[in-house]
Amino acid sequence: MKIKNCYGCGGCVAVCPTGAITLESEVEIITEKCIKCGKCELVCPAGLITIENER
Amino acid sequence: MKDEYDVIVIGAGPAGSTAAKFAAEKADVLVVDKHREIGSPKRCGEGLGLKAFEKFEIPLDKRFVNKEMCGAVVYAPNGSKVEIEYDGIYGYIIERKIFDKFLATEASRQGAKVLADTEASLLKENGRIIGVRITHQRKEKEIKAKIIVAADGVDSQIARQAGIDTTINLADIGSCFEYEMSGIEIENPEMIHMFMGNKLAPKGYVWIFPKDDDRANIGIGISGTEKRTAKYYLDRFIKSRPGLEKGSIIEVNVGCVPVGDFLRELVRDNLMVVGDAARQVNPIHGGGICEAMLAGKLAGIKAGKAINSGNLEMLKEYETEWFSTEGKKLEKILKVRHFAEKLGDEDMNYLAKVWNGDDLVRISGGEYSIAFKKIIKHPRLLGLLKNFV
Ligand SMILES: Cc1cc2nc3c(=O)[nH]c(=O)nc-3n(C[C@H](O)[C@H](O)[C@H](O)COP(=O)(O)OP(=O)(O)OC[C@H]3O[C@@H](n4cnc5c(N)ncnc54)[C@H](O)[C@@H]3O)c2cc1C
Ligand code: SF4
Ligand code: SF4
Numbered sequence: 458m459k460i461k462n463c464y465g466c467g468g469c470v471a472v473c474p475t476g477a478i479t480l481e482s483e484v485e486i487i488t489e490k491c492i493k494c495g496k497c498e499l500v501c502p503a504g505l506i507t508i509e510n511e512r
Numbered sequence: 513m514k515d516e517y518d519v520i521v522i523g524a525g526p527a528g529s530t531a532a533k534f535a536a537e538k539a540d541v542l543v544v545d546k547h548r549e550i551g552s553p554k555r556c557g558e559g560l561g562l563k564a565f566e567k568f569e570i571p572l573d574k575r576f577v578n579k580e581m582c583g584a585v586v587y588a589p590n591g592s593k594v595e596i597e598y599d600g601i602y603g604y605i606i607e608r609k610i611f612d613k614f615l616a617t618e619a620s621r622q623g624a625k626v627l628a629d630t631e632a633s634l635l636k637e638n639g640r641i642i643g644v645r646i647t648h649q650r651k652e653k654e655i656k657a658k659i660i661v662a663a664d665g666v667d668s669q670i671a672r673q674a675g676i677d678t679t680i681n682l683a684d685i686g687s688c689f690e691y692e693m694s695g696i697e698i699e700n701p702e703m704i705h706m707f708m709g710n711k712l713a714p715k716g717y718v719w720i721f722p723k724d725d726d727r728a729n730i731g732i733g734i735s736g737t738e739k740r741t742a743k744y745y746l747d748r749f750i751k752s753r754p755g756l757e758k759g760s761i762i763e764v765n766v767g768c769v770p771v772g773d774f775l776r777e778l779v780r781d782n783l784m785v786v787g788d789a790a791r792q793v794n795p796i797h798g799g800g801i802c803e804a805m806l807a808g809k810l811a812g813i814k815a816g817k818a819i820n821s822g823n824l825e826m827l828k829e830y831e832t833e834w835f836s837t838e839g840k841k842l843e844k845i846l847k848v849r850h851f852a853e854k855l856g857d858e859d860m861n862y863l864a865k866v867w868n869g870d871d872l873v874r875i876s877g878g879e880y881s882i883a884f885k886k887i888i889k890h891p892r893l894l895g896l897l898k899n900f901v
Contacts, residue, residue, distance in 0.1 A: 466555060467667030468687060468768030471680045472736060476672065496682050496736075502689045502766045504741035 460484040460505050469497035469506060513625065513648075513655070517542040518819045520644050520657040521624075522632045522670050524550045527787025527804035528663030529615035529626075530568075534812030535661070536622040539819040542655065543619060544630035544646055551612030555767030556801070557690065557721045557729045559704060560611075561603035564802035568809075576610040578723040582702040586872060588864035589709035589857040596869035605704075605721050605729070615805075634660065634673040634783075641674060641782055659815045659827065660783045663808065666768050668789035676777050676785065682736040684772020684791075686716055686798050689742035690731030692723070692763035697755030701725045706797075707749070708860050714738045715853050717797075718749050730756065733769060733798050735853075771795045771849065774842060778831040782824055784811045792834075794842065795849040796876045806838050844878030851900050859893060 463484045470478045477490035478497060484506070486497070491508075498506045517540050521532045524545035532543040547553075559581065564570065581603045584596040596602075616626045630648040634641055635656075643656035662670035666685075671678045698705075701722040708717050715735035722728040732746040743766075750756045770791035778785050786792070787804035794803060811830045818826040835843075855863070871883035884900075887893040 464764075464766035465553075466767045467665060468685065468736070470667035470669075471678070471768060471770070472682055472685060474679050480667065499682060499739065500685060500687050500736040500768060502687045502742035502768065504743060 458486040458488060460486070463505055464503060466502065468500045468502065472496045472500050513542070513627065513653075514540075515654075516643075516656040517625075518657065519659045519661065519815045520544070520632070520655065521661040521663055522644065523663035523665055523787070523789070524616045524619075524626060524628070525612060525663060525665060525787060525804065526615060526801045527789070527792075527808040528661065529612070529619045530805040530808030531661045531663055531784075531786055531812035531815070532619040532624040532626070532808075533615070533622045534809050535815040535819075536619060536624040536812075538816030539659075541619070541624035542657070543616065543624055543626045544632050544644070544648075545616075545626075545628050546631035548629045549609070550616045550626070550628050551609040553765060554608040554763075555688075555765050556608045557719050557731055558606050558608050558723070559603060559719075559721050559799065560606050560801050561799075562601060563603075564805065565604070567802075568805055572604075573614070576607045576614055578605045578607055580604055580702070581704050581721075583869070584704045584706060584872075585700065586864075587705070587707045588861045589712065590861045590864075592861065592864045594864050594867060594869055594872060595703075596872055605723050607723075632670070634670060658782060658819060659824070661811055661815065662783060662785045662789050663787050663804075664789050666770055666788040666791075668785065671775070671783070671785045671789055674780050674783045676775070676780055678775060678785075678789065680770055680791070681772060684770060685736040686733035686769040686771045687736050687738070687742045688731060688733040688765075688767045688769060688798075689746045690729055690765040690767070691746070691750070691761045692727070692729050692765070693756065693759040694724075694727040694762050696726055696728060696730075696759035698722050698725065698728055699755075701728075710857055712749060713745055718746065727762075729765075731765070733771075736768070769793055769798045769800065771798055772846070774839065774846070778834060779827050782827065784815065784827055784830055786811045792839070792842065794876070795846045796852070803838065803842070807834060810834060841878050844880075845876065847900060848875055848878065848880055851896055854896050862890060862893070863887070
């Protein structure tokens with residue numbers, strides 16, 4: 458999953474427990490590592506992330 | 513660029529550039545930053561206390577000093593104010609983009625080599641850190657180093673690559689959104705303004721830091737656990753104030769700041785972690801520039817000495833000295849944050865009645881005994897205090 462228009466603040470990367478997110482010019486969530494905990498969605502100051510099937 | 517340095521610093525923010533400057537007194541230093549322009553994007557309210565200017569002999573250069581702060585006004589949820597007034601100047605609202613470049617320039621003047629547009633990752637051999645792999649303007653290169661300083665900010669990947677778990681709990685991160693606005697009305701632009709309240713900014717605050725009489729950084733930090741976004745709360749705040757609403761947005765900044773548990777392991781083998789990467793931030797107001805520079809200085813000095821003496825064991829002294837000085841102070845301030853997080857709006861209104869500006873200054877510096885004596889008649893607050901000690 459790729460997040461467009463991301464501000465690159467790194468908040469989601471900092472809270473992700475599995476290291477599933479990489480940050481380049483846009484955020485990329487590597488789905489195999491993602492455990493769908495929803496933390497990145499909560500922390501994003503701009504509300505750019507939506508994790509489906511949150512636990 | 514050479515193939516080998518004594519020290520490589522990753523990240524040229526306040527922590528990294530300061531570490532580089534002090535390490536460069538004794539060692540051969542390279543500093544890299546992935547951004548094309550050091551200092552940009554700014555992700556900062558740009559408030560810097562006088563203490564930092566004095567401690568680091570920072571000149572009052574017009575190119576990065578926007579406006580003097582003569583004090584602060586803290587607003588309780590019911591609108592009542594507590595004013596923190598100083599006889600002289602309390603600090604300055606700076607221009608981070610120029611300030612960070614100034615710090616990087618200072619490092620280079622001390623002999624460090626600075627390289628922007630350069631992303632780094634750790635280079636290991638048989639599990640040992642032997643240097644970094646960099647991508648500079650799309651070209652990859654391996655550079656060896658005896659010591660690595662991870663000054664790579666809140667989402668530190670370098671410390672993670674070294675095996676230190678830097679994952680931050682949601683409750684320990686401030687989710688921030690900020691506009692730099694012009695053409696606004698600021699009541700008393702000589703002061704900085706901070707608005708508290710659980711409906712306004714849950715477990716955080718809204719700030720107005722004036723850069724001119726009609727221009728300011730207007731931002732918010734809220735708890736990472738909050739369902740609604742920082743942007744939602746900030747937009748709502750601005751909308752409710754016609755003097756701000758009519759203004760223009762000249763910059764948008766989004767950032768996260770570590771405001772909770774500090775990283776404990778600051779040194780592993782030949783790697784040191786400094787600044788936001790080590791969560792060295794004042795947990796009450798989220799200011800981290802001065803703390804980052806203090807940690808950078810300490811780490812830089814130790815790195816230089818370790819190179820000089822050939823004894824890398826010395827690096828551990830950075831960790832022990834940090835936690836017996838500045839780190840210890842931050843620890844006390846964190847306790848105050850944990851107390852403040854439990855306050856309801858009514859509690860805050862009450863505190864605005866019994867506390868004055870001096871109390872707030874002492875508390876944000878971790879000295880709480882005088883202020884806390886003033887609230888022992890309030891049964892609920894007294895209960896919160898019991899958990900505190
Ligand atoms: C919205 C907001 C408002 C704030 N307001 C204030 C304030 O008013 N006053 C105050 O004192 N503090 C404030 N802070 C906190 C302050 O900005 C930080 O504490 C400070 O910037 C920390 O400095 P640092 O050098 O540790 O990290 P940073 O300034 O974040 O620098 C880290 C650098 O590392 C680089 N980097 C990261 N990874 C790599 C890599 N792999 N390779 C190369 N380079 C890399 C980044 O590009 C970045 O330049 C605020 C923070 C936020 C989010
Ligand atoms: S949902 Fe959780 S595991 Fe998945 S990317 Fe977000 S923070 Fe990481
Ligand atoms: S938290 Fe949001 S804005 Fe920040 S890097 Fe992640 S997706 Fe981008």
